[in-house]
Amino acid sequence: MPTVAAAPMSYKDARRLLGKMTGPAVPIEWQGGLPFTYRLGPTSDKLHLVIQNDKKVRSIWNVVGRLRGAERADEWVILGNHRDAWVFGGVDPSSGSATLMETARAFGELKRSGWKPRRTIIFASWDAEEFTLTGSTEWGELEAERLQAGALAYLNVDSSASGNSFTAAAVPALANFLRDVARDVPDPSGGSIYDAWLSQTKDAKEPTVTTRLGSGSDYTVFLNFLGLPIADLTFDGPYGVYHSIYDSFTWVDRVGDPGYYYHAAMGRYWAVAALQLSECDYVPLDYAAYAREVESYLDETETAARRLGVEVDFSRARDAAKVWDKNGRTALEVARKAVEAGDTARVERVHRGLMKVERALLDPEGLAGRPWFKHLIYAPRPTYKPLVLPALTEAIEARDPARVKLEVERLTRALKRAASVIDGL
Numbered sequence: 001m002p003t004v005a006a007a008p009m010s011y012k013d014a015r016r017l018l019g020k021m022t023g024p025a026v027p028i029e030w031q032g033g034l035p036f037t038y039r040l041g042p043t044s045d046k047l048h049l050v051i052q053n054d055k056k057v058r059s060i061w062n063v064v065g066r067l068r069g070a071e072r073a074d075e076w077v078i079l080g081n082h083r084d085a086w087v088f089g090g091v092d093p094s095s096g097s098a099t100l101m102e103t104a105r106a107f108g109e110l111k112r113s114g115w116k117p118r119r120t121i122i123f124a125s126w127d128a129e130e131f132t133l134t135g136s137t138e139w140g141e142l143e144a145e146r147l148q149a150g151a152l153a154y155l156n157v158d159s160s161a162s163g164n165s166f167t168a169a170a171v172p173a174l175a176n177f178l179r180d181v182a183r184d185v186p187d188p189s190g191g192s193i194y195d196a197w198l199s200q201t202k203d204a205k206e207p208t209v210t211t212r213l214g215s216g217s218d219y220t221v222f223l224n225f226l227g228l229p230i231a232d233l234t235f236d237g238p239y240g241v242y243h244s245i246y247d248s249f250t251w252v253d254r255v256g257d258p259g260y261y262y263h264a265a266m267g268r269y270w271a272v273a274a275l276q277l278s279e280c281d282y283v284p285l286d287y288a289a290y291a292r293e294v295e296s297y298l299d300e301t302e303t304a305a306r307r308l309g310v311e312v313d314f315s316r317a318r319d320a321a322k323v324w325d326k327n328g329r330t331a332l333e334v335a336r337k338a339v340e341a342g343d344t345a346r347v348e349r350v351h352r353g354l355m356k357v358e359r360a361l362l363d364p365e366g367l368a369g370r371p372w373f374k375h376l377i378y379a380p381r382p383t384y385k386p387l388v389l390p391a392l393t394e395a396i397e398a399r400d401p402a403r404v405k406l407e408v409e410r411l412t413r414a415l416k417r418a419a420s421v422i423d424g425l
């Protein structure tokens with residue numbers, strides 16, 4: 001349990017307290033929206049804060065529905081959303097929960113019509129996300145073996161709609177897939193989600209997928225502990241009521257998504273993504289894109305190290321990333337040709353290989369001081385902000401040359417593993 005008391009309060013109360021502070025001005029990023037300079041203190045007044053917590057043990061429930069795959073029941077595509085809210089949870093999470101229910105209902109109708117998915121599709125409604133991602137984490141740990149053996153991807157929708165801007169975060173391997181899905185799904189503004197998404201992207205040839213993954217929702221266990229490809233999807237907008245008592249049905253109904261068009265659009269998008277993964281010949285993961293992304297992280301990490309006066313040599317890690325890039329590109333070409341030629345054994349080999357790559361980026365020892373986080377490309381900072389090449393970056397920030405050397409070695413080994421599971425297919 002956290003030992004620092006935290007009490008949400010209204011701006012009226014906060015103003016009375018903050019306004020009495022004296023002393024130096026706060027760092028610029030701490031300055032909030034009240035019309036005076038925030039100060040660090042002290043103050044001559046004393047505040048008596050009474051916090052009432054009950055310490056009852058409560059049960060939480062994950063609700064997990066399975067649509068069993070007709071051909072490959074052990075291969076899973078997982079759709080997940082949390083159900084618990086801080087207060088009323090109009091957008092976060094109930095917009096996503098409504099979309100999950102509707103998506104499950106649509107698949108139920110398909111099933112009643114006689115259709116069966118090739119792979120198993122799982123619909124998960126997590127509990128206690130707001131409380132340290134508890135529900136999804138427990139389930140991920142419980143199902144670790146089956147997930148690592150057979151999961152293609154975890155597709156998270158926390159809030160489905162607080163506005164009309166389609167926003168996708170994902171591992172780099174899924175970015176192209178997410179753009180392709182967007183071409184197939186209509187946007188409520190007319191055209192496809194891809195068109196609407198592209199029109200919000202400044203100076204870009206293609207819509208931007210956020211690939212720097214921190215934390216803040218239920219994908220964490222799947223990425224950082226299990227090494228599965230993950231995506232996190234939302235229609236975003238001006239959403240000042242986040243996590244407050246004003247995030248209510250009324251807000252969603254009048255402001256967030258009047259008419260519920262974007263709730264429905266997310267349901268279509270999510271369902272098409274799930275269908276494409278459940279029916280595909282081979283999982284469409286692009287590791288050339290991932291490798292190039294990691295190369296750019298190496299560049300920026302090297303610059304950061306130099307700024308801190310830390311010696312680094314990334315030449316072997318760069319070499320490993322280059323091989324990974326080449327193998328990633330080759331794997332998709334080989335798979336495409338093998339599908340055309342009807343060479344099912346070869347398609348299967350590539351598919352199996354591609355499923356192992358994200359797992360190969362885990363190191364069983366995990367990150368220094370937090371061994372549960374095993375992914376060597378992504379981790380959250382304690383704030384949830386993304387940290388790329390986390391073990392290496394933390395070693396550099398600690399200015400510990402021996403640790404830096406060890407982390408470069410661990411990272412290089414992970415990149416080599418990632419390249420080798422898709423080598424010679």
Ligand SMILES: [Zn+2]
Pocket residue numbers: 082092093129158159217
């Ligand atoms: Zn949420």
